[in-house]
Amino acid sequence: MEIVIMIVQFMLGISLMVTVHELGHFLAARAIGIKVKKFYLFFDTFGWRLFRFHYKGTEFGIGWLPIGGYIRMIGTIADDENEPDEDVNVPTTQRYYSKPVWQRMIVMSAGILMNLLLALVIYCSLFLYYGRNQITGLGSSFTILPGELGIQAGLQPGDQVTAINADSLLYEDELLSTHLMHGNTVLSIVRKHGNERVHLHVAVSPKIMQLVADKGLTQFFSIKAGFKIDSVYTNLDLRKNTAFKNAHIIALNGDSVRTYNDFIIRLKENKQRQLYLTVIHDGKTNTMLAHRDKDGHIGFSLDSKLPSYKPESINISQSLTAGSSKVWNTISENTKGLSQIVKGEVKVKDGLLGPIRIAGLFSSHFDGKRFWSLVALLSTGLGLINLLPLAPLDGGVMAVLFWEALTGKKASRNFWAGFYLSGLLFVILLSAYILFNDIRSIT
Template identity: 30%
Template sequence: MGEFVTMTVDAGAVLFGAWPGQRGIEWIASHPLETLQSVLGLGFVIFVHELGHFLVAKACGVKCEKFYLGFDVGGLKLCSFKWGETEYGIGALPLGGYVKMLGQDDNPGAASAEAHRARAASGDLPAEPTSDPHPAWDPRSYPAQSVPERMAIISAGVIMNVIFAILMASLAFGLGVREVASGTSAVRPGGAAWRAGLRTGDEIVAVGGTPVTVFKELQKKVTLGDLSKGVGFTVRRPGEEAVREVTLRPDTDGGAPMVGISGPLSLKLPDDLGEGLPGSAGKTTPPLAGGDIVRAVDGVAIDTHAQLVATLSRIRDQAVALTVERKGERLDVELPSRPRTSLGMEMAPGPIQAVQDGSPAAAAGLAKGDQLISVDGAPVGDPFTLDDRLRTRVGTAVAVIVERAGVEETLAVTPR
């Protein structure tokens, strides 16, 4: 009899999927790296599954003729080699994998021929394998094994996947995952957090009475919180030992409930800067590079992003010297100031939209809906430059005239 080649397809290792269509093909073409990672990941899962069948079959003394990832339909394969009695390879059809054992074939049309291959030198085959040794079966064939051994071989693939999943999950748990802490790197003016007096750098230690350490937990509790009664926040401010309790009423003008804070940012620049940095950061001397870590501003050590923002906001109108860490070495970089650009227009101030709790404006009695008429005896002018104009009056009372319900009132505000 000439050489007869057959394949046993393990249904547990075959991947079926619908034709992805034009959009799916376009996604694959535009994401080659992600596609390759998916193929390699699925291929490794298949390898582990088939390895389970292979190892248990070998332990039972079964002759394994082939171990393939993918199917070598018609003999087509990407590569193969033979080690001992087993041929190892990668088939041209990447839809699964298989282990070919002597005397076993899931194709009914080829089962008879495969049984003859597993026949011993003499004797007739019984209708079914028996538990007693029978001279008709090659002792190393799959049918010659006992029922418990065959059950072990068949179930070994799934069991191996379960063991592998437990090991990988344990490894991943041990390595951990980078999470964004429940702090604040920015507070949106007018937002719920801003109105309650939260500042950049504040740490959120609890939401609704439940401790939180990860920013995602904070977002989830805000989304599921009571919008009518508000959401309780426990906040620790840098430099203060005591915590403060505030109630935030999330804004819904953007759709999902939000309190108007951004999670903590790092002092490290992204490794890949892409098209470069915008504004003054893209004009430093020497240029900033991906992976740089800001360590100081004008010689003052910086430990957090909140400190960086606070320091730069005080010297926004002049060049500053940044000290960055690059590949373990310190480097001084000059960051130029960025002049304010103008279109030659002046914005007219509208009514006050929000007043921050605990602010000088709140202490002076300013309220939502008030219309500013003058500040320190001069017209309000462009509201976007009001903070800069009051910078020199910090700690000094400033007369502010507002119109409230059609009546003008004069209030004393002390900028901080």
């Protein structure tokens, strides 16, 4: 059932993003006066479809092949000799190829802009509804435990972060995101030497930041958050065992647990296994079998030293600022990621996720905030992917339009055929490789 819930969320998210993308093309084409013959979510390959209806001369429908969507405009190629008989009588002024380059460029870019607009609307709405959690523990409770890359950068266990890039005002949604991973990052820290507190600025090189983006932020640092348990479900009827009140968890299924972050990671790694907690209580080490509750959670309460947060409600103006910043940061992160893949700094199999791994990003139960955050993130990614200068992506068509603008000549039918075939072949091979890596990751 959990897999079904993830798949349903994935399909709903993809359907929304594709529909919005094609709606951008459709609205722009209609505004410019181009006749749109078909508007489809998914592909009606071989003429098979799940649903269709006609409205104002356009056929709207849902295809059976869930790999995207499309609109079909009349006259996409100037010398198309094989157009259907019903399209012959469409006036030249309503044909795509008859429009000037700048208008065709608007039509092709409208889908990308709509994806970015969708992300902006979602992020603004989330900030407006949920507000933001401002971190108030910098320099006191926010103590870090550096990973391998953090040690290379010069961090030490027990360092207290007071600012990141000279900004002491941070929010929870920024703390462990790649927003901080743009290279030339400077951490302002306080380090204890005996009874002295030394203030330092640690400059982290772009090279290390690139490795962090590849290997994950926990390889740079994690939040040092010791915690105690109040009680644990140690029997099948889930009655609480309070004999271990205030015990310290030191291992889960034999794997060392040093921080709360470690504990959460170990829980995910042992999702389908029995859980044995190793704890220290009254100076003695014990191992107990912990049972999950009906929601799959471990039953205990925390006495933690996590950074404290101050909930902040924000108004519409502030949500627009925060949402715009979030979209821009997401664009920067995705652009940097694509650049690293092209340069060979990040492997394709690690940098590009296919449908299986993307579906796995969604929760096994519906979480509104997580769902919409992922849709906004993926919508931004879809817009940027479509900017790539490859047919049949929008970026490929816009590249040819740019060439037409420079030369004053329209691309011939033979050129379009070769361009589309080469681009389509590359996209199919790349998609197959990504899907192969998806399947391999779950086997």
